[in-house]
Amino acid sequence: MSRIAKNPIFIPDNVKIIINKQKIIVKGKNGILKILINPLIKIKINNKQLLFLPKRNNNNVWSYAGTSRSILNSMIIGVTKGFFKKLILFGIGYRVTLNKNILNLMLGYSHPIYYTLPEGIKADINQNEILLKGSNKQLLGQVAANIRSYRTPEPYKGKGIRYSYEKIKIKEIKKK
Structure with a gap:
């Protein structure tokens, strides 16, 4: 039971x-x-x-x-109360801007990535931080995971998009 x-x-x-x-x-x-x-x-x-x-x-x-x-x-x-998720862009030259309901992500690629936020999800941008807010917990988590998937943190320098509570284990550089 x-x-x-x-x-x-x-x-x-x-x-x-x-x-x-x-x-x-x-x-x-x-x-x-x-x-x-x-x-x-x-x-x-x-x-x-x-x-x-x-x-x-x-x-x-x-x-x-x-x-x-x-x-x-x-x-x-x-x-x-609502729910929120905080994402941090960690890396040189990684930027994000918000125009109406579209996130413009500059993640080191040769082109910007545009992500349209679904209805019910709002975003606040503060330098290299994205604060996602919404009332639907499942949708909010999926949006955060989709944004994070554009540049997951790599293990050698830790560059990428990470959750605010996430700890990245940095590996030692490979030696000859």
Whole structure:
């Protein structure tokens, strides 16, 4: 049995949750998020709490309930507080600029890289730092991973795009 699914989610006052069969809509100050959950899961709202129960008592169904609970908890946090990811451009000549909704990345290639931010994701630029903000945790992580993939940190000098919390182990230069 999933211990995560057994914990209820407390619904803040400024969040509205609409349950229509298996479609759930979460509304808050940071936007609206929607999800379709597994039909084997039953969700009940009781005294400002979301409860997750399986329709059949089965280990697999309990794991689906735990996953659904985690996703909905992230959605509630996203529409109230929001999420952010910080990327750092580390290298000589690496620059980034923001024009409307398009990131212009200069990463040492012979051409600039243009990345259009999806709807719901905002970026703040401060010298060689990119601060991505959004209410959808999954989309925010995917955007950060896509931007990082243009120039992953290399192991000898550490040049590339890295997360703010990431530690790069620098290898010793190869000797003859």
